[in-house]
Amino acid sequence: MIDNNTTYTMFETMKQHKAMVTYHGEFTFESINNILLYARRDIKIRKVDQKLSRKIYAVLVEALENVLRHGIEKQYETKTTDGVFILYRTDEGFTIKTGNLIDNKDVPKLKEEIKDITEKNIIQLKEAYREQLRNGGISQKGGAGIGLIDMAIKANKNLTFNIFKTEDNVSFVELTINITQQKEIAA
Amino acid sequence: MKVLTLPSTDYTPEICLDYNNKNIFFKGECRPENVSTFFADIIDWFNALKNIKSDETKTPVVFYLDYFNSSSAKYFMDIIFLIDELNSKYNFSLEIVWEYDEEDEDVHEAGLEFEDISGVNFTFKAV
Numbered sequence: 001m002i003d004n005n006t007t008y009t010m011f012e013t014m015k016q017h018k019a020m021v022t023y024h025g026e027f028t029f030e031s032i033n034n035i036l037l038y039a040r041r042d043i044k045i046r047k048v049d050q051k052l053s054r055k056i057y058a059v060l061v062e063a064l065e066n067v068l069r070h071g072i073e074k075q076y077e078t079k080t081t082d083g084v085f086i087l088y089r090t091d092e093g094f095t096i097k098t099g100n101l102i103d104n105k106d107v108p109k110l111k112e113e114i115k116d117i118t119e120k121n122i123i124q125l126k127e128a129y130r131e132q133l134r135n136g137g138i139s140q141k142g143g144a145g146i147g148l149i150d151m152a153i154k155a156n157k158n159l160t161f162n163i164f165k166t167e168d169n170v171s172f173v174e175l176t177i178n179i180t181q182q183k184e185i186a187a
Numbered sequence: 188m189k190v191l192t193l194p195s196t197d198y199t200p201e202i203c204l205d206y207n208n209k210n211i212f213f214k215g216e217c218r219p220e221n222v223s224t225f226f227a228d229i230i231d232w233f234n235a236l237k238n239i240k241s242d243e244t245k246t247p248v249v250f251y252l253d254y255f256n257s258s259s260a261k262y263f264m265d266i267i268f269l270i271d272e273l274n275s276k277y278n279f280s281l282e283i284v285w286e287y288d289e290e291d292e293d294v295h296e297a298g299l300e301f302e303d304i305s306g307v308n309f310t311f312k313a314v
Contacts, residue, residue: 029220033197054254054293061218061256133264134304150257 018089020046027071027083027100032064039087046089052181056094059154059177060087062147063098069147070110071100072170093180104169114161117152125153155179188239191232199225200252204232206239211281212249217263218256226262233269241278251286251314252294260297267305274307282310289313 014022020042023035039060043053064085071081083100102110120128132146152159158178165171188206195201200215219225248270255263273279285298295311302309 037197050290051292054291058254058256058293061254065218065256065258130300130304133261133300136261146257146261 014086014088017086019086020089020094021085021087023083023085025082026074027064027068027081028078029068030078032068035064035085036060042087048094049181052093052179055154056087056096056179059096059151059179062151063096063175063177066147066151066175067098067100070102070106070173072103090178093178096177096179097174099172099174101166101170102173104165104171107163107171110161110173111163113148117148117157117159122153122157125149125157129153151177188236189232191228202229204229206236206246209244209246211246212251213263214249214251216254217252217259218254219259222256222258222262226259226265230262230265230269233266233273236273236279237277241273241280243278243280245280245282247282247284247310249284249286250298253288253291254294255297264301264304267301267307271305271307283307284312285309286312286314 021035021039023031025031036057040057043056048056067083067085068079068081071083074080074082081100083098085099086095086097088095088097116128117125129146129149132149136146155177158180160176162174162176163171190207191202191204193199193202195215198216198218198220200213200217202214203210203212205211250263267283270279270281270283274281283302285295285302287294287298295313298309298311
């Protein structure tokens, strides 16, 4: 049971971290639309520079779709998965955090993709993006295989994954993306 | 040639594919729930042009997109490749017009990227 103190701790923690939008629960296409609506409104209220706000929005879409696409699917009529999402301000810009459960059998492939992104510089990532556009197919899960690459480019590689096993067959994936107004590294 | 029109939603663009009236455009945001289902009819429409005789009139295909996700980018790329094929092999004269908000460098750059990858010349218009 969540007692009152826990609720207060959650409230204070979010406030302390300058959380703008947080969500925990079922991720569906509809809930993503609502999160995007709130996030967009909050970014607008804060009068964020247009170029930066467009970048945040683009990364938000990919990050949220990533949760829905790869999270362990519930046996519902519409595609649903459990997840958590936080958008908060930092001194340098904004941070997006997502968390979701994945099947352990999907972990090696994800780790491989992360390794690939980590090892590439921005120029190589842009070339990989172009290659995916030119020749990549659409996966069974509906992804074009370029979402991660796209996020990495837009966040100037400021993204980290934390994957840990929670049960025998399940792992938790935490993705943190920092978006700053700093000038991008010249390609 | 049949006409395909789709109204805009919060996550899909307004689309008009009307070859006879030279009115072909995509306008708005594109991040459909199911990208392959959404684009299937659109890709079919462009493929169906191969079965009609081109009137050889210059026909603009206008892309005026605020935002599109990476999965949609893949399909727009496919459409651009199809347009190139229709021009080079089927005698069409489809002109890709890439419109963008004058302050939106990201969409402008995305268009330049598509142009570079496809080798098709785009007409760029800051709106």
